[in-house]
Amino acid sequence: MNWKLFGMPLLIGVLGAAGLFAALLGDGWWDALAWLGLGLPVWYGFRGFFR
Amino acid sequence: MKSKTIRTWSAIHTWTSLICTLFLLLLAVTGLPLIFHHEIDHLLGDAPQLKVMPADTPRLDLQQLVLKAQAHRPGEVMQYFGWDEDDSNGVVAIMAATAGTEPNSSHTFMLDARTGDAVEMPSANGGFMMVMLRLHVDMFAGLPGKLLLAFMGVLFVVAIVSGVVLYAPFMRRLDFATVRHDKSRRLRWLDLHNLIGIVTLTWALVVGVTGVISALSDLVIAAWRNESLATMVAPYRDTPPLTELAPVSRVLDIAAQAAPGMQPDFIAFPGTRFSSEHHYTVFMKGSTHLTSHLLTPVLIDASDLQVTAVGERPWYMDAMGLSAPLHFGDYGGRPMQILWAALDVLTIIVLGSGLYLWWVRRRSATEAGR
Numbered sequence: 001m002n003w004k005l006f007g008m009p010l011l012i013g014v015l016g017a018a019g020l021f022a023a024l025l026g027d028g029w030w031d032a033l034a035w036l037g038l039g040l041p042v043w044y045g046f047r048g049f050f051r
Numbered sequence: 052m053k054s055k056t057i058r059t060w061s062a063i064h065t066w067t068s069l070i071c072t073l074f075l076l077l078l079a080v081t082g083l084p085l086i087f088h089h090e091i092d093h094l095l096g097d098a099p100q101l102k103v104m105p106a107d108t109p110r111l112d113l114q115q116l117v118l119k120a121q122a123h124r125p126g127e128v129m130q131y132f133g134w135d136e137d138d139s140n141g142v143v144a145i146m147a148a149t150a151g152t153e154p155n156s157s158h159t160f161m162l163d164a165r166t167g168d169a170v171e172m173p174s175a176n177g178g179f180m181m182v183m184l185r186l187h188v189d190m191f192a193g194l195p196g197k198l199l200l201a202f203m204g205v206l207f208v209v210a211i212v213s214g215v216v217l218y219a220p221f222m223r224r225l226d227f228a229t230v231r232h233d234k235s236r237r238l239r240w241l242d243l244h245n246l247i248g249i250v251t252l253t254w255a256l257v258v259g260v261t262g263v264i265s266a267l268s269d270l271v272i273a274a275w276r277n278e279s280l281a282t283m284v285a286p287y288r289d290t291p292p293l294t295e296l297a298p299v300s301r302v303l304d305i306a307a308q309a310a311p312g313m314q315p316d317f318i319a320f321p322g323t324r325f326s327s328e329h330h331y332t333v334f335m336k337g338s339t340h341l342t343s344h345l346l347t348p349v350l351i352d353a354s355d356l357q358v359t360a361v362g363e364r365p366w367y368m369d370a371m372g373l374s375a376p377l378h379f380g381d382y383g384g385r386p387m388q389i390l391w392a393a394l395d396v397l398t399i400i401v402l403g404s405g406l407y408l409w410w411v412r413r414r415s416a417t418e419a420g421r
Binding site (some may be wrong): 001004006007008009013014020024026027030033034035037038040041044045046047048049 | 084223227230247254257384389393
C-alpha cells in the first residue's frame with residue numbers, strides 16, 4: 001500500500017462512507033458526521049480551482 | 052504498473068466513460084433541481100397548502116376520505132393512500148381509471164384529513180419538476196428507458212473503478228491535491244479531473260449504485276409479486292374478483308395490531324401492483340431512523356378485514372428501500388442537500404473535464420499521425 005499516494009483519498013473515502021451511513025441512524029450528531037464526510041470532498045474539490 | 056496494464060485500464064476507462072458520459076450529464080443536470088424539489092415546489096406555489104384549523108380538529112375516518120376522493124374524481128378508482136411527512140393532516144391520494152393503471156397515468160392529489168377537501172398537487176402530475184423527474188428516471192421511455200439508464204449506471208461504476216486504478220500512475224510523483232496551474236491547460240484539467248474524481252469517489256459510487264438499484268425498481272417489485280406476494284395470496288388463487296370492498300375505516304388499526312411498533316406508510320388498494328386483487332395492503336415502516344426506510348406489508352382481506360399475512364421483507368426490497376435516501380440525499384437536513392448539490396456539480400466537472408481530456412489527446416494523436 002502506497003500511503004503517500006492513497007492515504008488522503010482513503011481517509012476521505014472512509015469518512016464519506018461513514019458519514020453517509022451515520023446519517024441513516026439518527027439526527028443531530030449523526031447528521032453532522034455526514035456533513036463532515038461529504039464536506040471534505042467538496043472542500044478539496046473546489047479548492048483545486050484556486051491558487 | 053506495467054505500461055501494457057496501464058493501456059488496458061486506460062482503454063476501459065475511456066470507453067466506459069465515453070459511452071455513459073452524455074447520459075450521466077443528463078442525470079446530473081436533471082438531478083440538481085430534484086435535490087431541492089420540495090423547496091422548488093414551495094417557491095412555485097405548487098406545494099399543497101392545507102387550511103389552518105384548530106390543532107384538535109378531529110379527522111375524518113378513512114372510508115369517508117375514500118368517498119370524498121371518489122366524489123372528487125368520479126369514474127376513477129383508488130390506488131393508494133399515503134401519509135404526508137410535512138403535515139400529518141394531509142393524506143396523499145392516487146387514483147386512476149383502473150387499479151392496475153401504470154403510475155405515470157395516475158392522478159395524485161391531497162386530501163385534508165379533517166374536511167376531506169381535495170387539494171391539487173400540480174407538480175406530482177405534470178409541469179417543470181415532473182419533466183425533470185421523467186428525464187431523470189426513464190427519459191419518457193418507460194421500462195426500456197429505465198433499463199438503459201441502469202446500464203449506463205453500471206458503466207459509470209466501471210469508469211469510476213478504472214479511474215481509481217489509473218489514479219496511481221498519474222499521481223505517483225505528485226503530492227495529494229496538487230493542481231499544476233502554471234503548466235499547460237491540459238495538465239491543469241488532468242490534475243483537476245484526478246483530484247475531484249478521487250475525492251468524490253465514495254459519494255459517486257454510492258449514488259451510482261443506488262441509482263442502478265432504483266432504476267431496476269420495476270424488476271424488484273415484479274420479483275416481490277412473484278415470490279413473496281404470490282405465496283401469501285396463494286389461497287385466493289381461485290377466488291373470483293371482489294365486487295364490493297369492505298370499508299377501509301379500521302384498516303390502519305388492524306395493521307397496527309398485526310405489526311406492533313410500526314407506523315403506516317401507505318395503503319395499496321386491491322388490484323394495484325403493491326397488493327393483490329383481494330387485499331388492502333398496508334405498508335408499515337419501522338420506528339427507528341434506519342428501519343423507517345424498510346417496509347413490512349400487512350395483507351388485509353378486503354371482504355372481511357381479516358389479516359391474511361404479515362409479509363417478510365425480502366433483501367431486495369430492503370435494498371430498494373435503503374437506496375432511496377442514499378440516492379436522494381434527503382436524510383441529513385439542509386446541509387446535506389447543499390453538499391449533495393455541490394457533489395453533483397463536481398461530478399459534472401469530472402464528466403466534462405474527462406470529455407475534454409479525451410478530445411485533446413485524440414486531436415494530438417491524429418496530428419502526430421499526420
